[in-house]
Amino acid sequence: MDIGSTCPIYKCRCLTKLTQAGLNTSLALCFFQKLEEKKNQEKITKKQKMGCWSAENATKAFLKTMNMGKRATEPNGAEFISALAAGNNVQLMVVACANVADSTTLALVAAAQQTGGRVICILNGVEELYLSKMALGTNSSHLEFVVANAQSLNMLLPNYYKDADFIAVDCNIQKHEEILESLRKHRREKNTIVLGYNAFCKESWRSSPLRTQLLPIGEGLLLTRIGAKAKKVTAQGMENRGHWIVKVDKCTGEEHVYRVKSPRRRVVEA
Helix, strand or coil: CCCCCCCHHHHHHHHHHHHHCCCCHHHHHHHHHHHHHHHHHHHHHHHHHHCCCCHHHHHHHHHHHHHHCCCCCCCCHHHHHHHHHHHCCCCEEEEECCCCCCHHHHHHHHHHHHHCCEEEEEECCHHHHHHHHHHHHHHHHHCEEEECCHHHHHHHHHHHCCCCCEEEEECCCCCHHHHHHHHHHCCCCCCEEEEEECHHHCCHHHCCCCCCEEECCCCCEEEEEECCCCCCCCHHHCCCCCEEEEEECCCCCCEEEEEECCCCCCCCCC
């Protein structure tokens, strides 16, 4: 009997078998409630781990990026980007490239392989797409490619990728400052790390609209974090997890167990 199943119907059948075997109904209900609380706690723990820094993920992604790229005398910005993304356990990464996909894209692939996340690579045209696949080789199979011109990025990134938790923008893209500004203005579904790379090429660090930190790594990195806008929920809007009820059939004497969820109430946003 798989008592760990989350199916309510299956739980009811298990309860019926347990009560038929002589186990008190109240004890059986208590057992399943404890089991459900344990599963909920495991989910909370998993979310907490995703929101915490993982030195192990960062180290493995850093080393993997070094092995994937060309050998250099010392690590460059790609290794740092990979470690940053993997260490924060990001699940959806978006990179907007000015030309052909470069070492930054490769770094995010290494991070995604470590965290089990996804990488979306936005390119300027079909030619760049073809050349990127040629340059990345087998690593291109780990990417989801999107073709969009630079003018549409300030609408595409904030609206279609609200749930992205890591966004990298090449500062060689025309009007990249407006793209960074659009990310700040729109509501984010979750906390998002925003990274501008190749910052030294156009002195973007002098005119960035975001409160960024300039890191003198590689060709220059502009780093900031945009927090998700929280929702305010009233006391009436809090949802009850539900409760178990027992009904006895007066004709047959059988006990039927149901789990009832409280109806959802209105949630007031800020």
